Structures are given as structure tokens and as C-alpha cells.
Amino acid sequence: MYVTLFGDRRGTLPAGWANETVVALLGDAKIDATGALPQGARMTFLGLAGDAIVVVPPGSRVTGGGLSVFGDRKVEVTPGDGPEIRIDGYSLFGDVKISDRPPA
Secondary structure, three states: OEEEOOOOEEEEOOOOOOEEEEEEOOOOEEEEOOOOOOOOEEEEEEEOOOOEEEEOOOEEEEEOOEEEOOOOEEEEOOEEEEEEEEEEEEEOOOOEEEEOOOOO
């Protein structure tokens, strides 16, 4: 579990992760999930006024759900034959961005 309360949090998930929860209350969470992972990996993001930026392996097949009340949800992944990842994002004032490119 990755938690950030009032600041930003950067983390790299270990190879082989299968289920992860990310919580950002008043800060941003930048998660590198590009390591080798099994099919059907799942991530859940819970945010109050924080953003989540998740970097996945190129060609990942990203599915997901959730709810963003005053935030945006963006999936910027070029589809391919990569692993299947489900990312559910729930946020009040935060954004959820999923990309196959590292943030600038």
C-alpha cells in the first residue's frame, strides 16, 4: 500500500506485483508499475485532493472503473499485446492519469 497525506509520493512497484492500493489525501502519488507483472494485475487508487499518475508497461491492456467527482481520468496507453491491468480510481478533487511514458 502506498499512502501520501500532505506531500507527494513516488514509488516503484516490485516485479510480480498483483494487487496494490494507492491512497493520496492532499498530495500526489506517482507510481512506476513498469516491472514484470502477472496477467490480471489490479490497482485501486483512492484520492481526496490528490492526483495519481501511474506508468504501466508499453502495450498494456488497461481496463478500469471508479468515480472522479471533480477530477479527470485519462488513459494514454498505446494498445498492444502487453499485460492486462485493471486500475480503479476513486477521487473527489484529484485526477487519475495512466500512461506508458514516464511523466516529464
